[in-house]
Amino acid sequence: MSRARIRPVTGAQYSRILGVGGYRPVRVIPNSEVLTWIDSSDEWIRTRSGIAERRWAGPEETVAEMSVQAAGKAIAQAGIDPDRIGAVIVATVSHLKQTPAIATEIAERLGCGTAPAFDISAACAGFGYGLGLADGMVRGGSADYVLVIGVERLSDLTDQSDRSTAFIFGDGAGAAIIGPSDTPGIGKVVWGSDGSHKDVISQTQAWDTAFAKEDAVNGAGEEVKWPALRMEGQTVFRWAVWEMAKVAQQALDAAGVTADQLGAFIPHQANMRITDAMIKALKLPESVPVARDITETGNTSAASIPLAMERMLESGEARSGDLALIIGFGAGLVYAAAVVTLP
Numbered sequence: 001m002s003r004a005r006i007r008p009v010t011g012a013q014y015s016r017i018l019g020v021g022g023y024r025p026v027r028v029i030p031n032s033e034v035l036t037w038i039d040s041s042d043e044w045i046r047t048r049s050g051i052a053e054r055r056w057a058g059p060e061e062t063v064a065e066m067s068v069q070a071a072g073k074a075i076a077q078a079g080i081d082p083d084r085i086g087a088v089i090v091a092t093v094s095h096l097k098q099t100p101a102i103a104t105e106i107a108e109r110l111g112c113g114t115a116p117a118f119d120i121s122a123a124c125a126g127f128g129y130g131l132g133l134a135d136g137m138v139r140g141g142s143a144d145y146v147l148v149i150g151v152e153r154l155s156d157l158t159d160q161s162d163r164s165t166a167f168i169f170g171d172g173a174g175a176a177i178i179g180p181s182d183t184p185g186i187g188k189v190v191w192g193s194d195g196s197h198k199d200v201i202s203q204t205q206a207w208d209t210a211f212a213k214e215d216a217v218n219g220a221g222e223e224v225k226w227p228a229l230r231m232e233g234q235t236v237f238r239w240a241v242w243e244m245a246k247v248a249q250q251a252l253d254a255a256g257v258t259a260d261q262l263g264a265f266i267p268h269q270a271n272m273r274i275t276d277a278m279i280k281a282l283k284l285p286e287s288v289p290v291a292r293d294i295t296e297t298g299n300t301s302a303a304s305i306p307l308a309m310e311r312m313l314e315s316g317e318a319r320s321g322d323l324a325l326i327i328g329f330g331a332g333l334v335y336a337a338a339v340v341t342l343p
């Protein structure tokens with residue numbers, strides 16, 4: 001008996017980003033409001049982080065709602081019917097209901113048929129991780145079009161009394177459609193992790209620990225604190241500046257592109273000083289426009305790159321068809337960088 005052979009799966013030769021969209025919550029929190037929570041100054045926050053204001057989501061602006069809004073724009077720009085989307089990937093660390101994945105609700109609300117839908121947790125590298133997965137899926141033949149969403153409600157995990165983080169985080173959603181292309185539109189995704197630094201950005205305590213304390217309160221009276229994000233600011237800062245510039249350079253080299261050929265540099269909006277240090281390390285020419293969305297948006301983790309990309313395209317700072325270097329990095333520690341053609 002001859003053995004049956006499995007039919008090979010073939011995908012598109014190349015992939016690219018076909019559309020991008022963002023959602024910014026209505027409520028603006030200026031630095032002046034942050035100063036009612038912590039002992040600081042507008043000048044300190046602006047000079048140390050580059051942030052002037054951030055957006056915080058209201059009760060109706062849920063992770064799903066913000067995602068649907070952002071994805072709707074990305075789908076419209078890509079010009080495809082939602083039922084052609086073959087996978088929905090949602091990168092988030094702030095969807096507080098662990099099961100089911102929020103991706104299935106989002107896929108259903110968008111009309112993505114029976115597309116596989118799942119969440120990934122890769123913090124501020126979440127969009128880059130999603131892009132890497134989507135690129136592989138389109139070229140590997142497991143989906144024609146993939147929707148990647150980065151979405152956060154970091155306000156839910158912000159300790160408003162913590163001077164070192166209260167001013168940093170914001171909420172929002174960014175989305176992109178990745179699909180087939182005649183020419184390469186996504187360079188090699190250079191991604192990785194370093195678990196030896198897992199504690200430098202993390203949630204203060206696991207949910208089970210918090211609930212165990214609640215039990216103690218009912219009985220013995222230990223204070224319960226809602227888990228929040230904490231970070232060792234200077235350690236993160238040094239790592240981001242030194243290590244991430246190397247990763248960004250690797251992404252350029254892998255794509256065969258030099259810094260002067262870029263039409264945009266869109267780093268994760270973590271801190272303006274990190275961005276400026278990376279520009280120096282990469283010897284980026286002054287003519288390359290740089291995303292500085294953090295000033296009005298704060299650090300929105302997985303949402304920050306697609307939000308910044310959308311803003312640069314809408315404002316005319318960057319143009320469709322230009323090459324952009326993107327790099328995300330954060331809790332894990334994790335990182336992902338790539339050169340992409342802008343939609």
Ligand SMILES: CC(C)(COP(=O)(O)OP(=O)(O)OC[C@H]1O[C@@H](n2cnc3c(N)ncnc32)[C@H](O)[C@@H]1OP(=O)(O)O)[C@@H](O)C(=O)NCCC(=O)NCCS
Nearest residue numbers: 039040041044048124163164233234236237270271329330
């Ligand atoms: C968070 C961050 C802005 C803090 O800046 P820093 O220079 O490292 O601040 P430090 O914690 O060393 O404190 C320096 C001084 O500022 C003070 N300070 C700290 N927070 C302050 C605040 N919110 N307002 C005013 N002063 C503050 C400290 O008390 C300290 O004062 P001292 O010198 O008199 O002791 C900076 O570490 C940073 O940007 N890190 C990277 C964070 C990041 O990007 N995270 C996202 C990664 S995804």
